[in-house]
Amino acid sequence: MDETVISTKTKADILSGALPYIQRYYGKIVVVKYGGNAMLSEQLKNAVMHDIVMLSLIGVRIVLVHGGGPEINDMLSKIGKKPQFIGGLRYTDDETADIVLQVLAGKVNKGLVNKLHACGGRALGLCGIDGGMIKAKKKSGVDLGNVGEVESVDPAPILNALDNGYIPVIATVSSDKKGKIYNINADTAASRIASALGAENLVLMTDIRGLLMDKDDEDTLIREVNVSDVHNLERQGIISGGMIPKVQCCVEAVRRGVKQSIIIDGRIPHAILIDMLTSEGVGTLFK
Numbered sequence: 001m002d003e004t005v006i007s008t009k010t011k012a013d014i015l016s017g018a019l020p021y022i023q024r025y026y027g028k029i030v031v032v033k034y035g036g037n038a039m040l041s042e043q044l045k046n047a048v049m050h051d052i053v054m055l056s057l058i059g060v061r062i063v064l065v066h067g068g069g070p071e072i073n074d075m076l077s078k079i080g081k082k083p084q085f086i087g088g089l090r091y092t093d094d095e096t097a098d099i100v101l102q103v104l105a106g107k108v109n110k111g112l113v114n115k116l117h118a119c120g121g122r123a124l125g126l127c128g129i130d131g132g133m134i135k136a137k138k139k140s141g142v143d144l145g146n147v148g149e150v151e152s153v154d155p156a157p158i159l160n161a162l163d164n165g166y167i168p169v170i171a172t173v174s175s176d177k178k179g180k181i182y183n184i185n186a187d188t189a190a191s192r193i194a195s196a197l198g199a200e201n202l203v204l205m206t207d208i209r210g211l212l213m214d215k216d217d218e219d220t221l222i223r224e225v226n227v228s229d230v231h232n233l234e235r236q237g238i239i240s241g242g243m244i245p246k247v248q249c250c251v252e253a254v255r256r257g258v259k260q261s262i263i264i265d266g267r268i269p270h271a272i273l274i275d276m277l278t279s280e281g282v283g284t285l286f287k
Helices: 003-017 019-025 042-057 069-078 094-118 156-163 186-197 227-235 243-255 271-277
Strands: 029-034 061-066 084-086 089-091 123-127 134-138 147-153 167-171 173-175 181-184 201-206 260-265 283-286
Touching: 003 019, 019 271, 029 042, 029 186, 042 061, 042 094, 042 167, 042 271, 061 094, 061 156, 061 186, 069 094, 089 147, 094 123, 094 167, 094 173, 094 181, 123 156, 134 173, 134 181, 134 186, 147 186, 156 167, 156 186, 181 186, 186 201, 186 243, 201 243, 201 271, 227 243, 243 260, 243 283, 260 271
Parallel strands: 029 061, 029 201, 061 167, 123 167, 147 181, 201 260
Antiparallel strands: 084 089, 134 147, 173 181, 260 283
């Protein structure tokens, strides 16, 4: 049997093997938080957009939530404004908040919509302000200026887009009841959006394999975690540093009704498809 026939049969076997997963997710809502290196590399960006369109075409109701820190920094640099950080966290004054709105809800958001269209999808760009989707309030604790936290989420604008056949692409900029603009952490916003939608999955794309037993050894990936075990893992120091807020977002989503949350490695091409449509998995599942 020649190599072409073998290759074709292999492809058919792969498609056939994906059927149970397609049936599982058909008609279900999956929220994907998109960021990290997968957002910076054109090759990875194209792979993610193709995956999103493919999932949409096989009946998965995909919602794409994004940040855009590097693009914000680029724009601040262009206008000669130095980013301010307090304890490693960005301080957002009124001028910076205006730039965040322009960059996230404008350049980044519409760029992703355009990419999805180029891949054959139908996408609709939104931000938290549109339709009063996300109501925010000033983040408690250290004063970071116009950095907010989610007060409530109205899923109606997102569901309206999904019901009309669009892939909602959401920039995590919002406002409070008085119209003050706030920048919201994209992981946190994605978690609350997934909860409000009663999503089947929340997928957080990161620049690491997932939760590791040894943070310096990617071969120590923990593939599944019960949310009731998270506190113990924190006490052991397995969940530490930058993983703490990401894991907290996953745990909160599950406790608010999302069936499962996944931290995946966005550096791996087609990581979303591998995780959703095969038995392999490329990250850490929380349920």
